[in-house]
Amino acid sequence: MAFEDGVQATGSAQDGHNLRRRNVPDHTSSNGNVTQAPQEVDNKKLQKSTPSILQTLDEWEFLIAPLLFTLVSFFTRMYKIGLSNIVTWDEAHFGKFGSHYLKREFYFDVHPPLGKMLVGLSGYMAGYNGSFEFKSGETYPEELNYTFMRLFNSTFGALCVPVAYYTARELNFRRSTVWLVTLMVLCENSYATISRFILLDSMLLFFTFTTVLCWARFHRLQNQSFSPEWFFWLFLSGISIGCVTSVKWVGLFCTALVGLYTAEDLWNKFGDLKMPKTTLASHVVARVAGLIVVPLLVYMFSFWVHFLVLENSGPGDAQMSSLFQANLRGTEVGKDSPLEVAHGSRATIKNMGYGGGLLHSHVQTYPEGSQQQQVTCYHHKDANNDWFFYPNRNEGLYNPEAPLVFPGDKSVIRLIHSQTGRNLHSHAVSAPVTKGDYEVSSYGNTTIGDEKDHWTVEVVSDAASRDRSKIRTLTTAFRLKHTSLGCYLRAGTVNLPQWGFKQIEVTCVKQNNPRDVYTHWNVEAHWNERLPAGDPGSYKSPFFRDFIHLNVAMMTSNNALVPDPDKQDDLASHFWQWPILHVGLRMCGWDDHIVKYFLLGNPAVYWGSTLSLFVFGGLVTWYLIRWQRGYDELKAGEIDYIHYGGLYPVAGWFLHYLPFVAMARVTYVHHYYPALYFAILTTGFVLDWVTRPLARKNRRLEWVVYGLLYLVVIGLFVLFRAIVFGMQGKHQQWSYLKWFDKWRITD
Numbered sequence: 001m002a003f004e005d006g007v008q009a010t011g012s013a014q015d016g017h018n019l020r021r022r023n024v025p026d027h028t029s030s031n032g033n034v035t036q037a038p039q040e041v042d043n044k045k046l047q048k049s050t051p052s053i054l055q056t057l058d059e060w061e062f063l064i065a066p067l068l069f070t071l072v073s074f075f076t077r078m079y080k081i082g083l084s085n086i087v088t089w090d091e092a093h094f095g096k097f098g099s100h101y102l103k104r105e106f107y108f109d110v111h112p113p114l115g116k117m118l119v120g121l122s123g124y125m126a127g128y129n130g131s132f133e134f135k136s137g138e139t140y141p142e143e144l145n146y147t148f149m150r151l152f153n154s155t156f157g158a159l160c161v162p163v164a165y166y167t168a169r170e171l172n173f174r175r176s177t178v179w180l181v182t183l184m185v186l187c188e189n190s191y192a193t194i195s196r197f198i199l200l201d202s203m204l205l206f207f208t209f210t211t212v213l214c215w216a217r218f219h220r221l222q223n224q225s226f227s228p229e230w231f232f233w234l235f236l237s238g239i240s241i242g243c244v245t246s247v248k249w250v251g252l253f254c255t256a257l258v259g260l261y262t263a264e265d266l267w268n269k270f271g272d273l274k275m276p277k278t279t280l281a282s283h284v285v286a287r288v289a290g291l292i293v294v295p296l297l298v299y300m301f302s303f304w305v306h307f308l309v310l311e312n313s314g315p316g317d318a319q320m321s322s323l324f325q326a327n328l329r330g331t332e333v334g335k336d337s338p339l340e341v342a343h344g345s346r347a348t349i350k351n352m353g354y355g356g357g358l359l360h361s362h363v364q365t366y367p368e369g370s371q372q373q374q375v376t377c378y379h380h381k382d383a384n385n386d387w388f389f390y391p392n393r394n395e396g397l398y399n400p401e402a403p404l405v406f407p408g409d410k411s412v413i414r415l416i417h418s419q420t421g422r423n424l425h426s427h428a429v430s431a432p433v434t435k436g437d438y439e440v441s442s443y444g445n446t447t448i449g450d451e452k453d454h455w456t457v458e459v460v461s462d463a464a465s466r467d468r469s470k471i472r473t474l475t476t477a478f479r480l481k482h483t484s485l486g487c488y489l490r491a492g493t494v495n496l497p498q499w500g501f502k503q504i505e506v507t508c509v510k511q512n513n514p515r516d517v518y519t520h521w522n523v524e525a526h527w528n529e530r531l532p533a534g535d536p537g538s539y540k541s542p543f544f545r546d547f548i549h550l551n552v553a554m555m556t557s558n559n560a561l562v563p564d565p566d567k568q569d570d571l572a573s574h575f576w577q578w579p580i581l582h583v584g585l586r587m588c589g590w591d592d593h594i595v596k597y598f599l600l601g602n603p604a605v606y607w608g609s610t611l612s613l614f615v616f617g618g619l620v621t622w623y624l625i626r627w628q629r630g631y632d633e634l635k636a637g638e639i640d641y642i643h644y645g646g647l648y649p650v651a652g653w654f655l656h657y658l659p660f661v662a663m664a665r666v667t668y669v670h671h672y673y674p675a676l677y678f679a680i681l682t683t684g685f686v687l688d689w690v691t692r693p694l695a696r697k698n699r700r701l702e703w704v705v706y707g708l709l710y711l712v713v714i715g716l717f718v719l720f721r722a723i724v725f726g727m728q729g730k731h732q733q734w735s736y737l738k739w740f741d742k743w744r745i746t747d
Contacts, residue, residue, distance in 0.1 A: 613679060
């Protein structure tokens with residue numbers, strides 16, 4: 001077996017102990033020993049003889065084959081790419097995000113920024129000015145070169161094919177298997193379809209593919225530790241991990257696979273007692289630098305560029321801290337606001353928790369509990385967000401003519417809702433959702449109320465001063481402690497039901513946790529005619545704080561993407577439907593005049609790859625049983641091949657698939673695409689393993705078997721080509737593609 005001799009050139013026959021060699025005379029005896037070359041061979045004739053075309057092709061296959069595959073890949077991803085001139089599926093989201101980069105407007109989304117910045121780059125290269133709104137189903141204007149933007153995205157999808165080819169080589173598959181794996185990626189209809197639009201998936205797939213390639217190549221260099229090439233692929237792995245994670249958080253699953261390999265590798269080195277401790281420490285340091293520090297720097301750099309480009313106020317401002325917003329161009333936050341808050345000041349009060357909103361109230365009341373006026377947190381600008389700072393009832397009524405009084409740390413105040421005149425209030429009534437906390441409501445007015453309208457200010461920090469005697473606009477973080485109950489005003493991540501317009505629940509939490517940022521508040525905007533205007537924007541928000549704030553807000557919003565029981569989502573699907581290709585997805589309207597695209601995989605690729613997962617499980621079980629019974633039929637090289645060529649792709653599939661089993665969020669068919677790639681690699685291993693006897697005995701028959709597999713994969717891609725290149729006219733003409741009811745191609 002080829003595995004017995006360690007690392008071997010991919011594409012070899014892997015029969016016996018022979019590695020693939022250039023075509024030179026082979027002189028072996030029947031027992032496999034090398035014999036003396038016959039003396040009568042004319043060396044001059046050998047030197048003068050020129051290699052045949054087949055020999056040349058064989059020698060340069062590692063360049064010729066991927067080049068041909070790549071050319072076909074560009075064709076399948078780009079042919080008729082501009083045929084549909086309407087905003088298709090999630091182009092409505094990601095095209096719009098690209099527009100924000102071109103207009104440099106700050107926006108908010110649940111995904112990291114790298115992929116969307118690349119979309120913005122494609123728009124910039126296409127001469128687009130960012131003015132189009134990308135409404136779903138809307139026709140693209142003539143001045144927007146959407147075809148170029150799609151071509152830019154499709155390039156990432158096309159380049160997945162050569163990356164898959166070289167990955168299969170690095171996994172030590174035979175040439176026939178390498179070609180099959182490459183064809184399965186090339187002729188996977190869903191990969192070809194989703195790469196043709198302004199989406200993030202082609203970029204996610206590309207960086208997933210490159211991460212696996214870098215890992216596989218790095219593993220092949222394990223006997224060349226600390227060589228320049230070893231360091232190159234180590235750090236390239238880190239860069240690729242950083243990129244895939246910076247496109248979508250799904251990239252964390254790929255990161256986990258590399259982390260699993262690294263942990264195992266270091267554990268094995270730790271058990272090598274012959275390895276010097278300094279060498280072991282060098283291995284640890286190199287991997288920490290290459291696989292932790294480098295990816296983190298790439299990830300943080302994408303956010304640094306994100307903040308740098310998006311310098312103007314935009315639709316996503318409210319998700320960020322008040323101090324961050326105040327530094328955006330064109331913002332109203334803190335504009336002309338007096339720096340110090342006084343009694344009688346009208347202000348908006350923002351929760352400083354990650355993704356926190358503005359303290360809000362409206363005339364609607366709680367349907368249960370006290371049935372008093374609701375208090376919530378709201379992310380959008382609204383007059384119901386305004387509150388007055390008033391003295392407590394023991395200090396008498398507020399006198400606008402009296403000298404200014406500036407509340408600060410330990411001051412007891414009242415907050416009066418500007419629109420309804422009611423006091424911010426709490427009492428020993430359970431909150432509507434978080435039953436362990438007290439309810440917060442608006443109650444009474446400036447003259448009617450009690451001591452339960454009183455709140456004690458506790459200053460936490462101030463970005464501009466160490467003086468805690470005053471509350472400053474934007475810079476002062478403070479807590480509000482209920483003077484009677486001792487609880488703290490808090491706005492977490494819990495949404496009220498529909499009767500509360502699904503706004504954030506505001507409660508009074510009994511636990512005193514000064515580090516709970518959801519109990520921290522700051523004044524965002526401030527109006528007081530008796531005070532001079534200040535310049536709160538002169539204080540900068542630290543990058544690292546903004547970076548953490550935005551990532552937690554993304555996480556919170558991502559977790560909120562749960563199915564709405566009151567709505568039916570015809571595009572959503574379940575995890576169990578994906579591996580068996582039970583369902584597809586309509587990417588646009590289905591009218592006769594629309595060019596229609598249906599997101600559906602190649603049946604041979606899907607069903608074959610899913611079957612291979614079970615076959616691999618059966619193979620491992622078989623060999624484990626035989627090993628337990630005392631059979632020692634696998635050599636060390638073969639076990640190593642099963643481990644890294646088979647087990648790790650299967651682990652990659654599980655890491656990318658199982659999280660969606662546990663997720664409560666809404667899911668779609670394209671969430672399976674990264675996992676599908678690992679299933680394809682598993683298919684390559686299984687076929688490479690089970691056809692070993694055939695490859696040793698009859699190479700021609702092996703190529704016949706693989707040739708039939710090639711024809712099936714290519715044939716099904718051609719059969720379903722219309723769903724990739726666009727279906728024009730009445731959908732009934734494509735009824736022959738509707739193999740199952742869930743494949744809603746014709747109804």
